[in-house]
Amino acid sequence: MNKDFRSDNVAPPLPQILEAAVQGGGMWMDAYGDDQITGRLEERLAKIFEHEVAAFPILTGTAANALALAQMSGRFGQILCHRLSHVYRDECGAVEFHSQGRLKALDGKNGKLDTETCARGFGFLDDVHQLRTTALSLSQATEVGTYYSADEVLRLASWAKGHDAAVHMDGTRFANVVVASGSTPAELTWRAGVDVLCLGATKGGAIGTEVVVFFEHDLADDFKRLMKRSGHLPSRLWFLAAQLEAYFDNDLWRESARHANAMACRLGDALSQNGIAPCYPAQTNMVFLKADMGTYERLRKCGFKFYLIDEENEGITARFVMSYATNTDDVERLAEAIINASYTNDR
Secondary structure, three states: OOOEOOOHHHOOOOHHHHHHHHHHHOOOOOOOOOOHHHHHHHHHHHHHHOOOOEEEEEOOHHHHHHHHHHHHHOOOEEEEEEOOOHHHHOOOOHHHHHHOOEEEEEOOHHHOOOHHHHHHHOOOOOOOOOOEEEEEEEEOOOOOOOOOOHHHHHHHHHHHHHOOOEEEEEEOOHHHHHHHHOOOHHHHOHHHOOOEEEEEOOOOOOOOOEEEEEOOHHHHOOHHHHHHHOOOOOOOOHHHHHHHHHHHHHHHHHHHHHHHHHHHHHHHHHHHOOOOOOOOOOOOOEEEEEOOHHHHHHHHHOOOEOEEEEOHHHOEEEEEEOOOOOOHHHHHHHHHHHHHHHHHHHO
């Protein structure tokens, strides 16, 4: 029985990815991305996105986001993002460290930005005393488990392009959004105006790998040098690419995300039927609840693990994340524990 709902990356890796990593790791290959597996991966991604791409496997989501934004934003750049976004709250200043610019955090309902908020945060193009807004960063899914529809991405990207700003997408849980939205990967990215996607596999069941996907080859110029200079160009890059190849084989990436989403939906429905409403729509694989500390402590005494998120003026919420390895029994036990803990508190 699993009681750990802290994140989807606390689950064990998918067996198919473990097997592929072992097989790939045992081969003789050219180093630094000049191997056959990495080459095949780029071809696979081109088919998935219906567009030629320049793709770079990378070990962590933090490195992927920071280097992609450094590539797109340049010096003196201001990058607009949501105040709850991972690049702003949870990456230890990595974006600023690598880009020499800064992140400007903005508010937005349900973890999402809109064009009106972005316009207020844009700043002045010709003021030498201020940074220029050079990029917009969108989290897909958001840090509260919601997602941007293809139309919402298009609207935001069109606004950004109208102001000469690049569009970056933090797709740590991109697979969850693809299956939840019903849109194609192309519709959610380049067709809507996204320049670069950091597509996560770690939270989807990989041992540890992401891939930075540029939708125009010119935008990726010297990106491998940026990886090298920052210490993120491993010699055995095929070890990462092998994981990604297995992730996309037989639609595994969508199937694992579809299951995780279904488990979150199951939890949200069970709670709603007992008068406990999640804080945000459970659109992907996360459920957020607001209660008092006594309720949280009772859940923890029952052995359940989860994160508490301090949302400033919104108070402290509990986050429960489902993975490909979460099963219906896990969800039913968690729902029962939450209902009982809440009932005890009401008494």
